[in-house]
Amino acid sequence: MKIIDIYKEFKKLKKEITVIGRVRSNRQGKAVSFLVLDDGTYAKDLQVVYKPETIGYSQFSETRVGAIVSIKGMIIETPNRPQPFEISATEVILLDNCAEDYPLQKKEHTLEYLREIPQLRARAKTFQSTFRIRSSAAFAIHEYFIKQNFVYMNTPIITENDAEGAGEAFVVTTRKDAKYDQDFFGKKASLTVSGQLNAEAMAQSFNSVYTFGPTFRAENSHTNKHASEFWMVEPEIAFADLVKDIEIIEGLVKHVIDYVLKNNLEDLKYCESFYEEGLIERLQKMSNDNFEQVTYKEAIDILVEASKKINFEESNIKFGMDLSTEHERYICEKHFAKPVFVTNYPKEIKSFYMKLNDDGITVAATDLLVPGIGELVGGSQREDSYDKLIERCNELKINPEDLKWYIDLRKFGYFKSAGFGLGFERLVMYLTGAKNIRDVIPFPRTPKNLLF
Structure with a gap:
């Protein structure tokens, strides 16, 4: 039997x-x-009691931490002890012993040390709980969208477009001379930074679709919430505006939280003891709260007023600036003390595909800011005007011919569309209280870090 089943049925x-x-x-x-x-x-271990007369007892004198064993016995309830039961063994068999230099001895290990041995660190209770929560969160995401009649789509990992226009894509090539016209695909190819553009095309056929897969950013960032390879959840909803987009975002986040609270409570308790005191209460509060909503201009006004009392590292706060993590966290942690949707950002700091508002200055975009993380989700209504999309590409020096297939969707009965991207690892950080993205990915990929 598995230990989880024993706890359920003991x-x-x-x-x-x-x-x-x-x-x-x-x-x-x-x-x-x-x-x-x-x-x-x-999340809980199994305590086994065995005596000298137990079959196989003689083998256990040299059984070390990390060894694999088989235990046969009866369950004895222990209501007055910390554990509700234990196994009284009738047979103990050493299946495979562990080397004496096993790196995970019975002592405290730092997270930094454990990052150096990702092939073993998942045996530590911290990471077991973290990755079980990650697994449940992934299932809950699929469950939410399937119940909402979304169609699950797999978008390309190898692509010719940089959806974000930031030029931070990893090149995929078989050549050493950059002659991409002679390369495998006959053109320059890269690892995807987003499946959004492809998902947008599919949404026009299926109404509502979502992708959930790996994305790659060649961004030389060493912060605790950036990785070079990470997973993104990217839904796209045809015939939808920003209001509907925000509704779907809030529904998804709350559904995942509720699922993990219901199915991973013991793991959350362990994360609460290791990472963040009050974690479970925070998640319960987020599930029950109505998320706040402010415009970007209102957020700037809040920060300007706050800067009179608080010394932000970036103190030159003005309309048009890109909000930093400290600004985002102040808005959702201090000012509102709850998750906040910030909407209508200036077009200069957002992507080319976002719909231009009537003011000609802002776009119909939103970021969901959550306490402890900052930005968790970024979304927008997509530009449905063929001419305006061409104009935005030209403004940002993006060659419209490189995205002809995408832009031409507007010529073939487009109407409108909306969608968002949720950074899965950031969500897992929020669910577990982990402070570093490297601790919520089994094998993290970050600058100068490719151990396995």
Whole structure:
């Protein structure tokens, strides 16, 4: 049996059971010995009691932390102890011992040290809880969209377009001379920075679609929330405006939180003890709160007023600036103390595909800012005017011919569309309280870091 199933059913299990797991500790005594076992399925370990007369007892004198063992025995309820039950073993078998230099001995290890051994760190309770929450969050995302009748789409990983126009894409090539016309695809290709443009085309056929896959940014950033390879959730909704976009964003985030609170409570308790005191209460509050909404101009006014009392690192606050993380966090953590949608950003600091508002200055865009993270989601209504989209490309020195297939969608019965991108790792950071994106990805890819 798996440990998670034993915890769920221990009151009903009246027969001898067998469990295989990894040794966390093995404390031997003359009359009775205690073994703590983990199999990765649950936040709580399994305590096993065995005595000298237990079958296989002689093998266990040299059983080390990290060894794989098989235990057969009966469940004994222990209502007056920290654990509700333990296994009284009738048989203990050492399946495979662990080397003495096993890096994860029974002591505290720093997160920095564990990042150097990602092939082993998932055996630590912190990362087991983190990655189980990550798995549940991914399932909840799919569940939400499928229930909303979205169609799941896989967009290309290798592409010829840079959807964000930032020029921070990884080139994919078989050549050393940059003669891309002679390359595998006959043109310059790169790893995708976003599946949005492709998803937008699919939404015009299916009404509502979403992608959920890896994206890549060749951005030389060393912050605690940037990675070179990360996962993005990118829905696209045809015939929708920014109001509908915001509705879908809030519904998705709350659904994921509710799912994790229901299905990963023990993991959240462990993350709360390790990462962030009050984590569960914070998530419950976010699930029950109505998210705030302000315009970018209103956000700037709030920051200008706050700067009279607070020394922001970026103190030259004015309309047209790109909000930094400290500004975003002040707005959602201090001023409103809840998640906040900021809307109608200046067009100069947003992407070419966002719909120009009637003022000709701002675009119908939104960022969802959440306490502890800052920006979690970025979305917009897409520009539906063929002429305005061409004009925006020219303004940003993007060759319209390179995006002809995308721009031409406006000529073939487009109407309007809206969508957003949610950084999955940032969501997992928010759910777990983790402070560094490197700790919510099994094998992180960051500048100068390609260990495996």
